[in-house]
Amino acid sequence: MEKEQAEKLLKTVDQMAKEFREILFGKNVEKDELTYDPSNLANGLYRIYWKDGDSSLAAVGCLANGTRWYTPTNWINLEKWTDWDIVSHVGLIEKESH
Numbered sequence: 001m002e003k004e005q006a007e008k009l010l011k012t013v014d015q016m017a018k019e020f021r022e023i024l025f026g027k028n029v030e031k032d033e034l035t036y037d038p039s040n041l042a043n044g045l046y047r048i049y050w051k052d053g054d055s056s057l058a059a060v061g062c063l064a065n066g067t068r069w070y071t072p073t074n075w076i077n078l079e080k081w082t083d084w085d086i087v088s089h090v091g092l093i094e095k096e097s098h
Contacts, residue, residue, distance in 0.1 A: 038068040038084040045093040048072065051086055057093070 041060050048070060049055045056072035061080070063069055069080035070087075 041068055047091045049088045051088045
């Protein structure tokens, strides 16, 4: 593949990713805005992006000891997972309100 074709394809993929984020979050969200610190996440609904490149819709909450947990909606096991090392980044869909 020629360099010019590769650059054009990369721009197309970047544009598609931008449009996908816009569809998910209803605005233009850059990937940098989706980075996270699990300890600072509010309870709510998120799209979790896995380090393997896939993603899931998930609920995020807090255990009594303050540990943040997540439960992806597309996993069979509904445990409260606390291993954030497999997560690349997250995007807030809806924050819990009282």
